[in-house]
Amino acid sequence: MLKNKQIRIALAVLGACLILAAVIAVLPSLSSLPAPELQEDSHQTISGLRVNSSQPGVLEVTWDAPADPPLEYRLTWARVGENSPARSDGPGNAYPAIPSQQITGLDQGVRYKVRVRARYEDFESDWSDPIEIAVASSSVAPPESTDAPTGPPQNLKAAVTHNTVSLTWE
Numbered sequence: 310m311l312k313n314k315q316i317r318i319a320l321a322v323l324g325a326c327l328i329l330a331a332v333i334a335v336l337p338s339l340s341s342l343p344a345p346e347l348q349e350d351s352h353q354t355i356s357g358l359r360v361n362s363s364q365p366g367v368l369e370v371t372w373d374a375p376a377d378p379p380l381e382y383r384l385t386w387a388r389v390g391e392n393s394p395a396r397s398d399g400p401g402n403a404y405p406a407i408p409s410q411q412i413t414g415l416d417q418g419v420r421y422k423v424r425v426r427a428r429y430e431d432f433e434s435d436w437s438d439p440i441e442i443a444v445a446s447s448s449v450a451p452p453e454s455t456d457a458p459t460g461p462p463q464n465l466k467a468a469v470t471h472n473t474v475s476l477t478w479e
Contacts, residue, residue, distance in 0.1 A: 353375065354437055355372050355382070356373050356437070357371075358425055359440075361442075366417050366444060370384060370411070371408060372437065373408065377429075379429050380430060385401055385425075386421050388416075419443065420441055420444075421444060422441045424440075425437050
């Protein structure tokens, strides 16, 4: 019985050695095969990037959609002179599915740079050339008043009811 087990183990080891020898014999011929051709990226840089600022603190961004529709776009913005945000950073990144985006909450009068790229399943296109633009500022001037108080309120009176408070003064 012990002899049968020893024979089986010896046959298994011999089989493994034969397989290893065959692989070693074939490896040199595999290295002489031509390398597979890399598929050239046919998805060009996004073109037609346009940025407008007609409202205070807002940028309206549009671009031309490529012929091969991407899964989405990646749009980044940053103040001029600062680095564009990394993918993991939330602020300064947007991932629209259509070729337009409104960016809000920007500092008025500050220059920003904006760029976009297409995102496909396995890769991203090159970045568009960045566009720099100053964000619109509020065009409404604060009202000028000659009736500004010159001191603290006079004759302050308070009336309190069950759920209201009324204040009056001169």
